[in-house]
Amino acid sequence: MFKINRRRLLKSSVAAIAAATVATPLLAADPIVLGVPTAQSGPVGVADQQDWLNGITLAVDEINAAGGVNGRMIETKVVDIDILTPEGTVAAFQNLAESGVHAIASSFVLIPQPAMDAAAASGVPYLHGNTQTASLDLFKSDPQKYRNIFQIDVAETWYGSGFIKFLSNLKASGQWTPKNNKVHIVQEQIAYTQVISKATQDAIAASGGEWELGAVTDIQFPVQDWSPVMRALKETDAGIIMIDHWVAAELAAFAQTFAVDPVEGSLVYLQYGPSQPEFLDLAGEAANGFIWGSVIGTYADEQGMAFRKKYQERFPGTMGMVYTGSGYDTAKLLAQVWENTDPSDFDAVGDAVRGITYRGTAGTYTFDNDSQSGTSYPNQTDDPEAGQAHLIFQVQDGEHRIISPPPFNEVDFEPAFWM
Template identity: 25%
Template structure:
């Protein structure tokens, strides 16, 4: 068979044969896709996640990867899903049509939930940090959540508010995204179970910047804290407006406000008054956490944000499963991930029947000097 014909057939299978200089050795290219918001208000998170995967792929290629006695070269195929469900489904179809069989992302629950069907139909192995419980309740095989779910993030923030902060009267705001709604509902459920009164539940959008009317209503209810189910581009301005209105209430949230972007957008209105919950153990206390942070900083001239380590771990987890099965077949690799365990930087990845992590610690953070600072993990 001619070389061009062989290459065409392998490309259809998601692989590309590359002839080496000695004309006898070949290496197989395996593409790992990334779907995330690389433009718009959440681009800082999308790029950070992408860089986590990129660092893993660069390290693996530099070290040399062999699967079943054959050399493998990894390539990152990164696509901008804009944090938008329709765009995310289009990205999923593009990656699937291009023969990509491994994907890290999507980042947003509202994107991941509908895109999961496309990936499942194409036999793609997916590792996502999207936290809405509905993601894994859809029953798709080879879909793994490499992070705590909203159930864990929202409920543990509520437990901390009740037991440690001793709060009695709280309120909830959500941005009506799948992520924001899911997180807020889990907080509200646990808040009530823990004896707190939920004095109000307000709604905004993930494009809003003015929360004055909502916050004024909550001020009249004398709430001690507001839990925000949403993202830092809204959380930062919300913290400023809480201060401007003289509302004496803490601002609580999930992992998406546990970021330096929150401090940047909120300025001096973001400090000890803001607390957030993030899945995973503390990088500084994890065995390989400090080394990862140093490598990331050297490569990208920036500190890793919330989920860079999770994306780094996901790419490495894919490759470990390939080597365990001596195969790059997505079905075999997905089955190995489902049945096995991978020790990564951010935690131990072992999954239940739905694809959720069997154990995912949650860390509570506050802010100091515009940066998230860990308080405790549980």
């Protein structure tokens, strides 16, 4: 009859348990899940959303390769989102919340309240780059309800006032002498661009006569023909032209139209859209000379260039200059928070995000303020390391180069060929 050796059985059982623990550690079996709503189709925003997802993917891969967060791997849960409708936005956020994600990292939505309400219902930490006053006003309306929601950058109003500040600084630097002080604004009709236009006009009015509003021309997405706009620009002949529109493909079409028969001597600023990869791809040589800006973007300092190198090795081709770095930073910031908190304790995570100071590839992130949003340099702080620089780029020799603000500028402004 077979006789059980109790000592041998005990030793073998302990060994088996130990082996199983090594092979499948409990922490490794319990990943931290980061939800990333990403528009994968549609007429606008897809490039930005993909840039954000790429940046997050690169960061998560690096974190996991280094052992994860306290031994736990990070997993990303990506869901498609229709950013153009409240229903599509809510569906994506509810999907993520109900699936048990530990945080949501979103590049942006066009309609903030449905996303914020869906996240607030579960309390899940939600970090986003909406760049909208509407998001900040909603937070201020009920800070307790939206306590775990953070805008990683600043409001779009700084695009307007910051642009006028840039013009004054560029003129004072001696790099540019405007042919006149008139500013002609071409504005698209969504709330985002309307807020930027109003902020620009307010800053012009507050300039004490240094700048004058020359004209305002309305456009409607999709812009099929830039010829009427060109006629209006020629008629006004303003020293500064601001195209307040954010769709890269349409701005590329404008650049090509303008380059053929430009308004001579005018400085031309394209609001944000050239940051998207397809602008350079579509505009080609016509892109050279145009200026554009972003209130958050990837720096060209040592840290920023190291990130750019890694990103382009992983994702070859034309690189977006905004949501690539901010997505990467957001994942890294969350990982740092999770190292010292329980990811399942949403309020503890929210408190930690509120208290963090994190220097990333796109500047310094802090949220301990009345809107739980970023801080703009030089618009809200004089300290270059206390916020995110409002970067002004110029396309030079087919590349985006930072020309402002110091100390983050790579090169000086160069007059375009039509100037």
